[in-house]
Amino acid sequence: MEQIKRQRSNTVNNYDNNKKQKIQVETNRCLLKECVTCFEDLSNELIYEIFELLDFHYVYDAFYSLNTRFHNLIVKSTLPIDVNLSSISKSIFQRFNKDIILPNKHRIHSLHLSNLCLYDDISSPIHIVSDFLRLETLSLNNIELKYLEYLLSTLVSLPCLSSLSIVSADFILNKTPIYYQVVRLPALKYCSLSLKGLSYNELFSPTIDEYSSIEGNIDILKTRLTCSCKGYEEQVYKFVAVIDFEATCTAEPPNPYIQEIIEFPIVLIDVAKQEIVDTFHSYCKPILQPILSDYCKQLTGITQEQVNNALVFTDVFINVEKWLNDRNLISDSEQKCLFITDGPADFSKYLRMQCEISHIIYPNWAYQWFNVKKAFSDFYFVMRGRIQNMLENLDLPFHGNLHSGLDDAINIGRIVVQLIQDGCVLVSNECYALSRVTSGRNTSLSTAQYDPSKMICLNCSKSHFKDQRSCMEDAVKRIQKSESHHSRIHSNQSISSKKIPSLLDLPYLSCTNSQTFGHQFSSSRLS
Known part of the structure; x- marks a missing residue:
């Protein structure tokens, strides 16, 4: 009986709820009917927001003659006007030009034009574009050379023009004068030019295409123009070799922290061909820190298995010099190959430290x-940036995975090729001041043929190779001192002293050639 009463009670409640919902819906419908209004009842602010979503000539065609209110909204406004004449008919343009463009030249913010018949019209905006003092964006499609030359000579008077896009309609044999006019524009920050014609041995591309297209940072385009006008100097080197190491790392490194090279890539570029012609790549097995941190694996994409199966740096280094010698890159005194890095750290930090660790x-x-980062900034007159920043300035995408040594080296190589094409003469711009080699160009002998007594440690400027000592001992002492201080603070805790890996434990190997050196090192490590 109670169950039946409950069911009846629930039925009544459901009926009441449904009735309330129905009443609420009907009430909402009534409210909506009361809120419905005509377009003319909207506020001026809302109408202006709607106008911004439409091409202005559509606004003009629909509302200019509708009534006095809308006529005044269009004519008496101070808001900027974006004019797009790409799809307008000539008859509508003549009325639009008379009623809107000519009386509101000070309001025009952007202008887009692609209709061929409008270029011929004497009343076309391109003939009075110098009066558009607020113009920021100009886009011209299918424009003929005779109009383009006239137009570019007048754009220099526009103080706000920051973006320019041009697509030519006819064949242009010599595009350099056009480029010269473009880069003279005082406020220009972005430029996109597609000029029909030959592009061989010209400003931006060594190939022959139907269109020669450029796009990107105007400061870089100015540098390209300058080099094109004064002519290109002959390159010094036949080849350049890009090196970009990856090393062990951790999210919160202790002080001091000794990093070991774990990836050794080389990308070889033929300067005359302006292309990558060969690569060398090898992972290196770290000795002091054989287990990669999660941070290192995530950053570089290098797995623990890859370094476990790799050769130690000494053997990799032997393969590197063999690879370079096989290509006759370092075997004679001819200035044949220049080494390229992204900053000074690859050689001055990572290679120096690794040579100390491996006793090479x-x-x-x-x-x-x-240093490509330094040269890029100096050549193009832009701020120094990373690989991605340099590629963005050249309007080039990044290929591969960032912080992959080989991918980074390939992308640096693409930047170097662009520098060559733009007329940058590649010569060494950084060197080691700690070296005792005094000649302007080091004689390219095998590394193992150098007399160790003549070498100065790049870490402390002292010569201590002869007595088999290493200044890395100072780093070890700092670690031990830090641990001693830590143990005094926590005197109540029993702290087991850790064995600090010392480079002094590794024997200094005298050798006469790289092969003997490699075998001795490998056997000493095994023992």
């Missing part, structure tokens, strides 16, 4: 190099 004499071919 610092290679003579790495005493001077070409």
